[in-house]
Amino acid sequence: MSKAMRDMFWDRIHEEMKSDPQLFVLTADFGAPALDRIAADFPDRFVSVGISEQNLVNIAAGLALEGRRVIAYAIAPFFLRCAEQIRINLAMTNQFRPLNVTLAGVGVGFSYVVSGPSHHALEDLSVLHNFPGLRIITPSDSISAGGAAELTRQPGLRYLRFDSQVLPDIYDEKFRFPECGYTVLRKGGKNPVALIGSGAMTGIALQVAERLPDCKMIDLFDPDANLRKELTDCSRIYTMEEGVLGRGGVDSAIRLTCPDKKVTGFGFSGQYEFTARSRDALQSSFGLTAEQIADRIREDMKS
Amino acid sequence: MNLEQLKRKSRQLWCETLKLHGQEPGIRIASSLSCVELLAALFYGGFLQLYPNQPYHPDRDRFIASKGHGAAALYPLLSDLGFFSAERLNEVGSPRTAFGMIPDPAVPGIETVNGSLGHGLGVGAGMALSLKQAHHPAKVVVLHGDGELGEGSVWEAAAFAGEMHLNNLFLLLDVNRKSMLGTCRRSLEQWERMFQAFSWKTAVCAGHDLAEIRNALTEQFSRQSDCPSVLLLDTVKGHGVPELERSELAHVMSLKPERIEALIAERMNADV
Numbered sequence: 048m049s050k051a052m053r054d055m056f057w058d059r060i061h062e063e064m065k066s067d068p069q070l071f072v073l074t075a076d077f078g079a080p081a082l083d084r085i086a087a088d089f090p091d092r093f094v095s096v097g098i099s100e101q102n103l104v105n106i107a108a109g110l111a112l113e114g115r116r117v118i119a120y121a122i123a124p125f126f127l128r129c130a131e132q133i134r135i136n137l138a139m140t141n142q143f144r145p146l147n148v149t150l151a152g153v154g155v156g157f158s159y160v161v162s163g164p165s166h167h168a169l170e171d172l173s174v175l176h177n178f179p180g181l182r183i184i185t186p187s188d189s190i191s192a193g194g195a196a197e198l199t200r201q202p203g204l205r206y207l208r209f210d211s212q213v214l215p216d217i218y219d220e221k222f223r224f225p226e227c228g229y230t231v232l233r234k235g236g237k238n239p240v241a242l243i244g245s246g247a248m249t250g251i252a253l254q255v256a257e258r259l260p261d262c263k264m265i266d267l268f269d270p271d272a273n274l275r276k277e278l279t280d281c282s283r284i285y286t287m288e289e290g291v292l293g294r295g296g297v298d299s300a301i302r303l304t305c306p307d308k309k310v311t312g313f314g315f316s317g318q319y320e321f322t323a324r325s326r327d328a329l330q331s332s333f334g335l336t337a338e339q340i341a342d343r344i345r346e347d348m349k350s
Numbered sequence: 351m352n353l354e355q356l357k358r359k360s361r362q363l364w365c366e367t368l369k370l371h372g373q374e375p376g377i378r379i380a381s382s383l384s385c386v387e388l389l390a391a392l393f394y395g396g397f398l399q400l401y402p403n404q405p406y407h408p409d410r411d412r413f414i415a416s417k418g419h420g421a422a423a424l425y426p427l428l429s430d431l432g433f434f435s436a437e438r439l440n441e442v443g444s445p446r447t448a449f450g451m452i453p454d455p456a457v458p459g460i461e462t463v464n465g466s467l468g469h470g471l472g473v474g475a476g477m478a479l480s481l482k483q484a485h486h487p488a489k490v491v492v493l494h495g496d497g498e499l500g501e502g503s504v505w506e507a508a509a510f511a512g513e514m515h516l517n518n519l520f521l522l523l524d525v526n527r528k529s530m531l532g533t534c535r536r537s538l539e540q541w542e543r544m545f546q547a548f549s550w551k552t553a554v555c556a557g558h559d560l561a562e563i564r565n566a567l568t569e570q571f572s573r574q575s576d577c578p579s580v581l582l583l584d585t586v587k588g589h590g591v592p593e594l595e596r597s598e599l600a601h602v603m604s605l606k607p608e609r610i611e612a613l614i615a616e617r618m619n620a621d622v
Binding site: 071091096097099101102104105106107109110111112113114115131132135139140143144 | 479
């Protein structure tokens with residue numbers, strides 16, 4: 048599969064633009080080949096608000112109050128700029144009046160490798176995780192990203208986080224987005240070590256699983272998914288994300304649902320990395336390559 | 351409604367807003383008093399198509415009070431128009447009520463969550479965009495304060511509305527010249543030029559003269575235009591209460607119950 052996540056997603060949306068006259072697409076001056084086709088075919092339901100993310104969310108809210116099914120598209124880390132608009136005009140307003148708004152951000156984790164940390168979305172999950180009613184979904188490959196398009200039909204608020212690079216396929220064309228918010232990719236043996244990946248780190252977690260015996264491996268799309276039952280028999284849990292550790296991201300979510308388990312998180316901590324300019328170099332700077340993670344886990348299991 | 355009747359309604363609104371401040375001293379009374387005449391003219395003057403029994407009727411004109419902390423006059427106004435019973439006004443000041451210091455959509459007739467400033471114009475522009483795309487004749491009217499214009503999101507919305515020719519979007523700007531810490535640095539004239547630069551049609555009127563306000567609103571809403579328009583009202587923060595009018599810190603001032611009583615009595619005894 049050579050298509051990026053966002054193009055798989057926009058292809059699906061394009062298919063629905065004709066049959067659903069309420070679908071309205073907004074972008075903060077950010078493009079995609081598939082989005083160009085939407086702009087060409089449905090010019091009256093596609094608007095670029097320009098480089099103004101606060102206005103992006105406000106316009107989305109106004110459209111949604113009018114009953115539109117809104118998708119608001121921007122570079123992922125820049126959604127932090129409009130956190131208050133998300134809070135007031137989406138999360139709070141949604142408590143009173145039904146809204147259907149999907150925020151779609153590209154650039155999860157380190158995926159904008161050459162642009163530097165200003166373009167890295169490391170904190171967006173934990174920050175936006177604080178707003179009641181905003182479901183946060185991080186697909187792990189282009190197929191799951193396309194599958195996430197069906198979520199835009201549901202009432203409510205969601206934030207879809209897309210990698211900007213084309214990641215290796217994990218799923219096939221039979222994939223349907225799981226309502227439970229996760230998939231079990233490896234069942235593991237008896238009392239297995241659990242590896243929980245998110246986004247690009249799911250692919251890494253699969254590589255880690257190949258280096259360690261009999262792991263249970265879970266692709267976590269939704270940090271609010273309740274994994275408690277899945278993790279009952281697991282001896283230890285390792286979470287992997289290109290996101291801030293210990294601050295409300297995937298690791299924190301698992302610790303909350305499984306307070307009796309030992310949870311070790313792999314992710315971003317310390318200082319921003321300004322000199323690494325490839326995905327591998329960035330992941331390596333934070334101990335996030337498959338080799339580094341497998342070595343850490345092996346060390347950990349000795350104790 | 352003729353001018354005489356409107357003046358009576360406006361006076362009534364002024365008194366009832368003060369009364370509510372007495373029930374809930376947290377209500378920003380100075381901010382609320384600078385837009386009483388505007389709200390009276392707008393809502394009683396037949397400028398808005400409203401459906402009190404169906405607050406979100408699809409054909410309604412949408413009104414957003416973006417200066418949420420100064421929108422208390424909406425409570426007695428919406429009650430009088432039939433959105434909810436007058437009894438509910440007694441809830442203002444109770445420890446548990448939907449009728450809080452800042453109106454929110456739990457109150458019939460309130461469209462959005464405000465209190466935080468600078469959001470109303472953008473959300474209103476989104477509504478206007480939807481209505482325009484659907485070729486729907488309803489309009490969107492947003493009430494703003496001038497202090498609120500400090501928020502960058504306002505200008506993102508203003509630029510967008512100008513560029514997109516959202517001629518179904520109307521801004522009413524309560525220019526009372528004072529925010530929390532005192533007099534704002536920009537003048538009404540400067541704000542007017544800024545909106546013109548953003549391709550808005552502008553007009554100015556005296557903010558407490560009902561005849562002038564009514565004429566200005568008539569002009570604004572009947573004008574054929576291909577761009578959004580703003581009416582800047584030259585108002586006084588705390589209008590009608592001398593100690594509020596002359597204080598730089600009127601924003602945070604509360605009035606005591608005896609003072610409120612005296613003010614209402616004085617106003618009712620004077621000419622309308």
